[in-house]
């Protein structure tokens with residue numbers, strides 16, 4: 001197929017989805033590990049999660065907003081159709097997003113009484129675990145080819161297109177992916193804290209004494225291995241339960257010129273991430289886990305082509321007028337000149353080890 | 363109520379909720395940067411304490427603004443897919459630009475909050491300036507979208523489809539300029555008077571000046587702290603409030619030209635007539651509405667009777683307009699009072715001594731302080747009322763003259779369920795936010811000096827809580843204890859969160 005403005009916007013949307021999964025998705029995964037914190041270091045695990053998420057989750061969250069905004073600007077009919085047919089799961093998704101973000105903020109800024117913090121911490125953790133499943137259900141329904149309107153109302157009603165084993169397995173796959181990413185990132189954070197702490201004394205690592213940080217790295221390494229191992233069966237379940245509406249999707253995933261290179265690359269990166277975790281090469285594991293997630297989503301996006309919402313809406317057919325798309329692409333280009341350096345600054349400031357005491361200027 | 367009414371109700375509720383946090387997100391960063399700049403200039407610890415406490419407030423409320431705004435972007439589709447299907451290509455542009463403003467705001471707020479020790483002073487101030495500027499940019503872009511709904515441009519309708527779409531022309535709607543200026547001024551005004559009210563109350567409750575000994579010293583320091591906060595809030599709020607009626611008058615003229623039936627609903631003028639009066643509660647100004655709309659008392663103003671009864675907007679538009687205008691004049695009056703007090707203190711009183719702790723502040727009069735306390739919520743009431751005027755006054759249209767609200771609503775039935783769900787959700791969030799804000803305000807009102815007279819330390823105001831949570835340092839508080847100087851190496855967000863037993 002030819003490449004034009006509609007495809008370019010769709011590609012940007014896929015990139016935004018990948019970035020959302022790698023950043024915002026991992027923040028949700030962090031909440032999952034808050035929910036599943038156990039053992040003698042449960043409190044320390046929760047603190048590590050909170051510490052990792054707090055400065056960046058709002059920025060990470062904007063990828064999702066960008067995705068929605070791009071969808072309704074560039075493909076308004078798809079936005080309208082999906083909003084109608086998937087009204088119920090999208091509403092559930094919203095409630096999850098609102099509760100997760102609100103609860104996190106209240107726990108952080110509210111009265112620091114333990115019961116108060118525990119209550120909001122629970123809401124935060126539960127919402128973090130449920131929301132990715134709902135997000136996956138929406139993605140699964142979009143993939144299933146069952147989201148269709150006839151005369152402005154959904155074919156089969158407001159439930160048929162997303163209530164089913166296939167969307168649910170995609171939901172579970174999404175949850176495992178986010179949890180996996182979060183565990184790998186957290187293992188890496190903890191191992192760095194352990195290293196900085198060993199070098200510069202406990203103060204540099206904050207509340208985390210080096211031995212605690214080391215033990216936390218082990219905790220999350222084990223969790224990452226488990227979540228990573230769960231990815232396989234979850235993906236298999238999704239593949240086995242896919243219905244007839246996904247025929248095009250499956251054919252493209254398996255029979256395109258890019259299929260086998262992509263599959264082999266994804267498999268290789270996944271094995272690499274596993275091996276790196278096994279050998280405690282946490283920085284490498286983090287890079288490979290992120291690459292694995294990105295490749296999975298890229299494969300999904302490529303196989304969806306030329307559809308945006310199969311079977312009725314293709315990228316071409318549903319696109320907004322050319323003038324809108326051109327302006328949008330220009331705005332995206334200008335915006336990224338602003339955005340990426342700022343993001344890089346944010347991440348670099350907060351991933352640097354402890355700041356050296358600096359003489360006060362002025 | 364039918365499904366369309368529930369959809370409208372849910373949309374209205376979500377917007378009314380979001381706009382509070384949006385307004386704070388526009389204005390609060392300005393206060394926080396101004397306080398930091400004052401600290402860098404004067405070295406007075408009070409300013410640092412203020413900058414930190416305002417930054418903390420901004421952060422807590424920003425999160426709620428972010429989630430409620432996310433809800434809105436989905437709800438546009440969930441509740442009014444017919445609107446988005448047509449309007450998306452036309453006004454998606456400002457929303458996309460707004461996305462970048464959100465990114466900038468979120469990124470630089472993160473840098474500002476967690477970067478006190480990690481950024482150089484100028485970089486830290488610059489990060490704060492970027493937060494303040496991107497807040498205004500968000501308001502600008504989203505208001506452009508709203509202006510388009512009131513005065514749609516940049517497309518033609520052919521057989522129900524929008525063709526010849528020109529997003530640039532759509533953003534340059536003739537309703538854009540007044541709405542943007544009026545809304546941004548409203549955000550500054552509402553937030554400034556709310557902040558001013560809190561610190562005025564704190565001044566009223568502070569121990570009286572006079573006497574000597576350490577107690578008097580502490581009381582003097584406390585008053586100096588709150589005077590600084592009050593002065594800064596009024597320095598933003600007073601000019602905005604004096605400007606607002608003028609901008610409102612401009613808005614009225616634009617509405618008269620662009621949406622005559624909205625204007626008629628605002629004053630509930632049924633018959634078209636010259637010398638149309640302006641009614642403010644019991645007050646009736648003959649020719650007032652004619653002046654507001656066309657600058658001439660004898661100008662003819664169109665009445666509602668020109669359109670079918672079924673298309674009349676809801677009479678609430680009229681009530682809301684009265685509330686907004688009444689508050690607008692009340693706050694402008696209070697601002698004149700403040701300006702006069704300030705001017706008088708300039709010409710009469712000796713200049714404040716070097717510490718900035720003048721024995722008597724220019725705004726120390728109890729009557730003025732009480733008036734300021736009473737005015738605290740009014741800006742937000744006017745803000746909400748103004749949006750009711752704009753949105754409800756546009757009915758029955760969602761895109762004025764082009765698309766009816768009822769035709770844009772979702773075919774989904776049973777919308778009472780999400781309506782009730784979101785009502786409960788927002789009620790819960792509202793309660794939780796109130797608790798957080800209350801704690802913030804209560805710690806401000808607690809009559810312990812927030813900063814020692816010349817202490818190098820920052821913010822001590824939260825110490826009361828530490829009794830309950832020895833291990834539970836919140837990181838800002840924690841940083842505050844170390845004052846402006848990085849006293850030891852700290853790691854990111856170190857010490858945040860508590861043991862979760």
Ligand code: HDD
Nearest residue numbers: 541544545548607610611613614687690744745748749752
């Ligand atoms: C602090 C808040 C505040 C205050 C004191 C005022 N307004 Fe206002 N007004 C708003 C906050 C606001 C608002 C919430 O920001 C609105 C909604 C849409 C907009 O552009 O601004 C608004 C809308 C709005 C509109 C409708 C604009 C439209 O639909 O395009 C008019 C005619 C006025 N205002 C007029 C006035 C007048 C004559 C005032 C006299 C004092 C006044 N406003 C004070």
Ligand code: HEM
Nearest residue numbers: 370373374377378381504505508749750753754759760767
């Ligand atoms: C700036 C962007 C805004 C957009 C795109 C927008 C969009 C909409 C839409 C689509 C509706 C439903 C259709 C209708 O009833 O006309 C609506 C209704 C409404 N909006 Fe807005 N709105 C905006 C700003 C605001 C703000 C900031 C407020 C204030 C708090 C507000 C208050 C309302 C109210 C009260 C209604 C309900 C009207 C009714 O009951 O009929 N709007 N808006």
Ligand code: HEM
Nearest residue numbers: 383384387388424427428431432434435464497500501504
């Ligand atoms: C005139 C009305 C509005 C104004 C002035 C406004 C302004 C703002 C501001 C300043 C923020 C930053 C967050 C904060 O400080 O709390 C924000 C957040 C947000 N707003 Fe609004 N907004 C308005 C209406 C809307 C509408 C109608 C939508 C959606 C269609 C919307 C979507 C959002 C979203 C998605 C966010 C979250 C951004 C983030 O995560 O950082 N807003 N808004």
